[in-house]
Amino acid sequence: MKRRTRKAFISLIIAIAAFAILAIELYPIAITVINGFRRDIVILSGQPFKLSQLTLRSYQMVLKNIGFQLGMKNSIIIGLLSTGISVLIGAMASYGIARFRFSWRNGLAYSFLVFRMLPQISLVIALYLMFSYVGIRDTIGGITLAHTSFNVPYVIWLLLPFFTAVDKAYEEAAMVDGCNRYGVFFRIFLPIVAPGLVVAAVFAFLNSWNEFLYALILTGVNAKTAPIAINGLLGGETLTWGQACAAGTLMLVPVFFFTLGMQKFLIRGITAGGVKG
Amino acid sequence: MSSRKPDTDGVSVSLIKGKARHRAPFLFLLPALLVVFAVLIFPIVFSFFVSGFNWPLSEGAGTRKFVGLGNYLALSVDPEFWNSLKLQLGFIFIAIPIELLFGFAAALLLNREFFGARLVRSLLLLPVFFLPILSGMTWRFMLQPRYGPLNALLLKLGAPEITWLGRPVTAYAAIIVQDIWRMWPFMFMLLYAGLTSIPQELNEAAEIDGAGFWLKLRSITIPMLTPTIMTAVLLRIIDALRVFSEVYVMTEGGPGSSTTLFSLYTHRQAFGYQKVGMASAMAIFLLCISIAFALTLVRKNMSLDSLEEKAGGG
Known part of the structure; x- marks a missing residue:
């Protein structure tokens, strides 16, 4: 009995400590969300916990802001386009690596993994010159292509564990029935790995959604994304924390929705091939 | 990239393999290879080419001229370059050990x-997925003089307020704290997963032998976790080498050059000083370092083989 009370006591202490750590850790996120609902005058009064005079004014302002509207629209379009392209191309390549044996297979697979880890700053200057030369700088197509560059290797490695886990018997049966390689891939294999494709699509979309450097360099007025618009809100001399935080909170909605919905796949999602198993 | 010998002989001859041998996997891989060539390999080669030139960003900033290794030599005597490298290394060597320590402690506590x-x-992981630019933004807000929550707290405690982002040393500390805040839960996530995969019998056996907390930690937990720790640290180093957005939004590299990390200086060279050749030389330099770390990680983990073993066993 005594042992049990002691155990319960320790467990209570740990729970309190854990929630305290959590509260401190989440405060910077909470303040961003809260500031979006506070009047600028309250924000600038320096009372970090004051929750009076909550208002939707910042949201109204930012949703009317033409730059942010455009950025949000572009972010969604670019995110969806680069996700669609990357998942299709990545799934094909991942299947090629998972199911075929060829001499440069390992080298190729590992190169994709290395490509995923290249610093964007090392590529963006050349991309800027190339895109300017071809005339696709500051276009939706250009920035989508740039986002595809990190999403394709990412998707390939994210899908590999899903793909190697599928029993070959399904495909073998289909081939006996006279289905060809490509029919097998599109009609038999992809439906089986649909859950994996969803995971890959979600994380590829988030990669694109969160991306800043490529958008900063490779877009201007036409194809700028929402993060660039938010950075613009912070730039001026007039401090508009309320609007910046409201805009930031809007950007966070899909992030939180997806990360909390994808609990099981978070480690795979964030390391994609970098971690064994 | 050298290709390793594929281990086809060990795999049983299936129907698929029999047919596949004659059909090139090339068509499945072609689209990915095209993308990789167009937006990864070509830009790298092109960067290398540009790094051999005095290459102004715009017409007005001078004329294009071949200088060979001139840009690399110029960098080697550029104090700003060494400064950015020093700041970058400091960032990595201060932030990552602290993240590891916090992550490890939290993993032990919450296991x-x-x-x-x-x-x-699960909620602890939110900062990892927080947008980098929002992380920069919220920390910029937190550290504002007068109304920033941290200074408001200091004032309430009777301490003098500090313009955190206005002074070189505190600004540098601030970008590191920002990174620690955002990324220690990443360490926690990987280490916690590692901890839960340690067989419970090991700890139970040690307890029967009378081992206390520290002995178990030293002789079971840490040795069992070492591979996970190595992987996590390597992933973090590769990630920290390319830090840009958070710091750009938070301080834009200032005040002065006190938070101009490597990628921020590269950016400044190209789009501030308009010296694309110099910036490309820096890009190639960083690329070599990143590839070295990435190859270490890839070689250490050999994920492709372990994936197949798992699939073969299951």
Whole structure:
């Protein structure tokens, strides 16, 4: 009995400590969300916990802001386009690596993994010159292509564990029935790995959604994304924390929705091939 | 990239393999290879080419001229370059060990059941998925003089307020704190996963032998976790080498050059000083370092082989 009370006591202490750590850790996120609902005058009064005079004014302002509207629209379009392209191309390549044996297979697979880890700053200057030369700088197509560059290797490695886990018997049966390689891939294999494709699509979309450097360099007025618009809100001399935080909170909605919905796949999602198993 | 010998002989001859041998996997891989060539390999080669030139960003900033290794030599005597490299290394060597320590401690603390344990473990990960630019933004807000929450707290405690982002040393500390805040839960996530995969019998056996907390930690937990720790640290180094957005939004590299990390200086060279050749030389330099770390990680983990073993066994 005594042992049990002691155990319960320790467990209570740990729970309190854990929630305290959590509260401190989440405060910077909470303040961003809260500031979006506070009047600028309250924000600038320096009372970090004051929750009076909550208002939707910042949201109204930012949703009317033409730059942010455009950025949000572009972010969604670019995110969806680069996700669609990357998942299709990545799934094909991942299947090629998972199911075929060829001499440069390992080298190729590992190169994709290395490509995923290249610093964007090392590529963006050349991309800027190339895109300017071809005339696709500051276009939706250009920035989508740039986002595809990190999403394709990412998707390939994210899908590999899903793909190697599928029993070959399904495909073998289909081939006996006279289905060809490509029919097998599109009609038999992809439906089986649909859950994996969803995971890959979600994380590829988030990669694109969160991306800043490529958008900063490779877009201007036409194809700028929402993060660039938010950075613009912070730039001026007039401090508009309320609007910046409201805009930031809007950007966070899909992030939180997806990360909390994808609990099981978070480690795979964030390391994609970098971690064994 | 050298290709390793594929281990086809060990795999049983299936129908698929029999047919596949004659059909090139090339068509499945072609689209990915095209993308990789167009937006990864070509830009790298092109960067290398540009790094051999005095290459102004715009017409007005001078004329294009071949200088060979001139840009690399110029960098080697550029104090700003060494400064950015020093700041970058400091960033990595200060932030990552602290993240590892916090993550490890939290993993040990939270590796048990208590009321709300699952909730805490999942909500702790939110900062990792927080947008980098928002992380920069919220920390910029937190550290504002007068109304920033940290200074408001200091004032309330009677301490003098500090213009954190206005002074070189505190600004540098601030970008590191920002990174620690955002990324220690990443360490926690990987180490916690590692901890839960340690067989419980090991700890139980040690307890029967009378081993206390520290002995178990030293002789079971840490040795069992070492591979995970190595992987996590390598991933973090590769990631920290390319830090840009958070710091750009938070300080834009200032005040002065006190938070101009490597990528921020590269950016400044290209789009501030308009010296694209110099910036490309820096890009190639960083690329070599990143590839070295990435190859270490890839070679260490050999994920492709382990994936197949798992698939073969299951």
